[in-house]
Amino acid sequence: MIKNQKFITNAADLPECIGDLSAVKDALYAIGGKWKLPILMALFGGNQRFNELLRGVIGISSKILSNELKDLEENGFIQRKVIESYPLVVEYELKPYSYTLLDVVIALSEWGLMHREKLKNEFSS
Amino acid sequence: MIKNQKFITNAADLPECIGDLSAVKDALYAIGGKWKLPILMALFGGNQRFNELLRGVIGISSKILSNELKDLEENGFIQRKVIESYPLVVEYELKPYSYTLLDVVIALSEWGLMHREKLKNEFSS
Numbered sequence: 001m002i003k004n005q006k007f008i009t010n011a012a013d014l015p016e017c018i019g020d021l022s023a024v025k026d027a028l029y030a031i032g033g034k035w036k037l038p039i040l041m042a043l044f045g046g047n048q049r050f051n052e053l054l055r056g057v058i059g060i061s062s063k064i065l066s067n068e069l070k071d072l073e074e075n076g077f078i079q080r081k082v083i084e085s086y087p088l089v090v091e092y093e094l095k096p097y098s099y100t101l102l103d104v105v106i107a108l109s110e111w112g113l114m115h116r117e118k119l120k121n122e123f124s125s
Numbered sequence: 126m127i128k129n130q131k132f133i134t135n136a137a138d139l140p141e142c143i144g145d146l147s148a149v150k151d152a153l154y155a156i157g158g159k160w161k162l163p164i165l166m167a168l169f170g171g172n173q174r175f176n177e178l179l180r181g182v183i184g185i186s187s188k189i190l191s192n193e194l195k196d197l198e199e200n201g202f203i204q205r206k207v208i209e210s211y212p213l214v215v216e217y218e219l220k221p222y223s224y225t226l227l228d229v230v231i232a233l234s235e236w237g238l239m240h241r242e243k244l245k246n247e248f249s250s
Contacts, residue, residue: 019234021166027237028162034153041146100239107232109144112152114225 030075031101035060035068040077040098041105047081047091155200156226160185160193165202165223166230172206172216 031037035057042048042056054065069092072078077098083089156162160182167173167181179190194217197203202223208214 019166019230020238021163023234023237023241024166024230025159025163025237026241027233028159030237030240032157032159034150034157037149037153038146041144041149097243101236103232104229104236105144105149107228108152109148111226111229112148112150112155113145115155116148116151118222 027104031104035064036072036077037101037105037108039065039068039072040094040101043078043092043094043098044105047093049089049091053092152229156202156229160189161197161202162226162230162233164190164193164197165219165226168203168217168219168223169230172218174214174216178217 031040038057038060039053042053048056050065050069053069054060054062057065060068069078073080076095078092079095081091081093083091156165163182163185164178167178173181175190175194178194179185179187182190185193194203198205201220203217204220206216206218208216
C-alpha cells in the first residue's frame with residue numbers, strides 16, 4: 001500500500017525546519033550517484049561476493065562495481081572479508097556505519113514507490 | 126544537536142522492511158544526482174529567479190542550472206512563472222509534487238549533519 005496520505009503537498013503545511021542545504025549536499029556527495037545506495041541495499045541482505053553483487057545490482061558494469069566498492073570501503077561503509085579456503089573467497093560486508101543510512105533508504109524507497117504509482121496513473125489516464 | 130541515538134548501527138536492530146531496491150533506484154533516477162535536490166531546497170524558501178538560484182546553489186554553472194530546471198519542469202516538480210512587468214520577470218516556483226520529497230530531504234539532511242560530524246571527529250583525532 002502506498003502511504004500517500006503522509007506526504008505534504010502544499011507549502012502551508014511545511015514544517016519550520018526543511019533541512020540544511022549544505023548537509024544535503026554533503027550527503028549527496030558521500031552517497032549520491034546512481035550506484036552506492038543500491039550496492040549497500042544489496043548488502044543489507046547479507047554478505048555478497050563480487051559476482052553476486054554484479055548480478056544483484058541490475059545494470060551495473062564490472063568496472064563501475066569495482067570502483068564503487070573501493071570508494072565505499074575507503075569511506076567506511078563496507079569491508080572486504082577474505083575467507084581462508086581454497087580457493088580464497090572474498091566477500092563484501094557492511095560496516096556498522098552503513099546502518100545509519102537506513103532512514104535515508106526508507107525515505108527514498110517510500111518516495112520511489114509513490115512516484116512510480118504517479119507515473120503509472122499518468123500513463124494510464 | 127546531532128541525534129546520533131536515532132541511527133541504527135547494527136544488523137540485529139534492522140527493521141524487517143529495509144526498503145525496496147527498485148523503488149530506491151526509481152527515486153535516484155528521478156531526483157538523484159548532484160543538483161536536483163539542492164535546487165528544490167533553494168525553492169522551498171520561496172520563488173526564485175534564475176540568477177538568484179545561480180547564486181544560491183553554490184557551485185552550479187549557468188548551463189547545468191538551465192538543464193536541471195528544464196528537467197525539473199518536465200517532471201512536474203517546478204513551473205516557470207512569468208510576471209507581466211517591464212522588463213518581464215521569470216521566476217521558478219515549486220509545484221505541490223515537490224513537497225512530497227520532504228521526508229527524503231529531511232532524512233538526507235540529518236544524515237549529512239551526522240556524517241559531517243563523524244568526518245570532523247576523525248580528522249581531529
